[in-house]
Amino acid sequence: MIPICSRATISSGVIRKFSQSASRKGYEATIQNLLINRETKVICQGLTGKAGTFHAQEALDYGTKMVGGVSPKKAGQIHLGLPVFGSVKEAVRETKPDASVIYVPPAIAADAILEAIENEVGLIVCVAEGIPEADQIKIVHALKSQSRSRFLGPNCPGIINPLGCKIGIQPGHIHTPGSIGIVSRSGTLSYESAGQITGVGLGQSICIGIGGDPFPGTQHIDAIKVFSMILILKVGTRIVFIGEIGGSMEEEAAEYISEYNMRHNNPKPIVGFIAGVTAPSGRRMGHAGALISGGKGTASEKIKALSRAGVLMVDSPSKIGSEMLRASGMVPNSSHS
Template identity: 55%
Template sequence: MVIPDGSDDDTLPNLRIDQNTRVIYQGFTGKAATKNAKDTIEYGTNIVGGVSPGKGGQEHLGLPVFNTVREAMEQVKPQASSVFVPAQFAAKAIIESIEAEVPLVVAVAEHIPVQDMLRVQEVLRTQSRTRLVGPNCPGIIAPEQCRIGIMPYKQYAKGVVGIVSKSGTLSYEAVGATTKAGLGQSIVVGMGGDMLPGTTLADGLKLFFDHADTKGIIVIGEIGGEAELNAAEVIREYKRTTPNPKPIIAMVAGRTAPEGKTMGHAGALLSPRDASAEAKAKALEAAGAVVVPHPGLMGSEMKRLMAVD
């Protein structure tokens, strides 16, 4: 299987969320979406409504409900959609947002069938308006400005470090370390562990290279796939062509993982064809990233690197 390396670079700017980003929910009146939306509204995210087929014209949490994403686009003009529908219906919901030309779609669901995600990837490749984050990911957050996803947001702090990660848990640890170091985060992107992700580690890196509020970058990979090797190529080219490159810290989890065993989610599977975690870490280091053994070191190490730079 050929795993696509994200969608078109033209949609990378759609990841630059902030306090003005207008967000809708798909599956808005469902239990999970309702709980998440309450927390997210309290956080300060600009939620402008949601979609629940058959419930259009109603209000939920004081916000309008629409039957379709296209109706929502016409009436409240969202810039992002948070997909909170069960895995078996998630691909259809994602495609609906792509067809309505929502700039950013975030899908947190895991266990979406591979054939469904192949269809989503085919649709993504036919257009240049929509950027997908996920599925099987915590989402994306600009701390203290905009949260689209399920991350435990209380430890996040507005700041200067951009983080892109395959692992949700390790991204939380990197956030904790950079918050403790007083650096905070500019944007944190969860690539997620799906075999067919909408946004990759390389995509996240490209976002941060040109993001004025990001002064340092953290990239977290793991076993399975080639996202880390692609990220290494992007870092090498960036370091080669940029006069004053931003410091980049990298980590690759799963160095002791057994071959052929899925570790937590579909994408974290070390197959005989894959590069090992050790090989990926060496590639990132050779490209110019500073590789650390665990995320607890990321805050202090980034502080040191930024002081040098």
């Protein structure tokens, strides 16, 4: 038996304990949980609500292996052909899911996320916008204290593997299977990127929307590492990298990309775009985390850092598809505009 130690966090006056396996190295080790596929088993917290019902049905239609839902007031019922449980603990015990997607109001989202962490769900996706920052900080502390659950969100579109697993609110019809990974802080631009990649005759492996809030559970660098894992399995994996103003996630990812490329003779092509070039300092633009403060987090700084790392930066999201074709060697470099 592997010895288990526990650490705790406090939410709503209740002490929650989270396990940490001695054989793993903390939250970093959960990155691999983002490697979803058509066999990934998913539960839905908030299944019987309006949003949960709509998006769970969309996921089912896409081929996602939904195995149950959680709704305390409707436990024991069948909804969308799925069993409804009164708690995540019951759902985990009966269905053994790999992932959970959460569709509950922002005010109670933190408790739903913490419940999923407490029950060691491998991947937790929350699309809710407007979760209080104090609650987000509690979630981050809980995540850092354990080594079983990976969190994606909040305020994100989720994650999708076009081979048949959709965990979130993405429009599935714009995606097509392929070898290009997409990571984006912006949901809209992740859709734009996927649509363009599909439009030029290419396809996606996994598309990850990390969200635009100040305390995301997954960052650009985590997604890049996931795509590096895919590269081991699929020669030719390429990446679309969408960032925006605020914070330092893009710069940290740029440092990792630079170090990765130095260790490999044929580094994977990455096409990047940073939103918010004209944004004024001190004003939030769209996402809560898109805020330039003290002259830091500007689009120009991020573009420079990524360019130095070898990322092929475009000045408009409309150029992502054509640039990826060039990076893939399908369009002569002389045609670059």
